[in-house]
Amino acid sequence: MAGTHDHPGEAGAPDPVRLVEIRETPLSVDEVFAAVGDDSAGGTALFVGTVRDHDGGADVSALGYSCHPTAEAEMRRLAERVAADFPVRALAAVHRVGDLSVGDLAVVVAVSCPHRQEAFAACRRLIDDLKREVPIWKHQEFADGTADWVGV
Secondary structure (H helix, E strand, C coil): CCCECCCCCCCCCCCCEEEEEEECCCCCHHHHHHHCCECCCCEEEEEEEECCCEECCEEEEEEEEEECCCHHHHHHHHHHHHHHHCCCCEEEEEEECEEECCCCEEEEEEEEECCHHHHHHHHHHHHHHHHHHCCEEEEEEECCCCEEEECC
């Protein structure tokens, strides 16, 4: 909860994993940023992944994300691992599935920690682990009529 004074490890402390979801609806940077608000955090790092208009030198004309039914549980598992490995006050991760357009937000993750170095490191681990471990696949269609699956 934003503005909390509790710290992980204290009796009655809230779960630092505040928001973990996979959605078909547009993502909100403001929602994710608000989810990691904490009065004891001196640093908040946020990463936003957007759909770009090219990949590997080819123009992207359409893009869609799909996921395995276990994807959200896997996201929560890795979020809990990041929260355990760093002094995380709050953490959030949201990924979009379905058809997206160039410029749409595909993923938003954020981490708040007591200091900026910890927040940067935890946020980087969160997005890197998410991309590597969570069963979410990207299907890209290119202007030349070819297509490619990424993450499969």
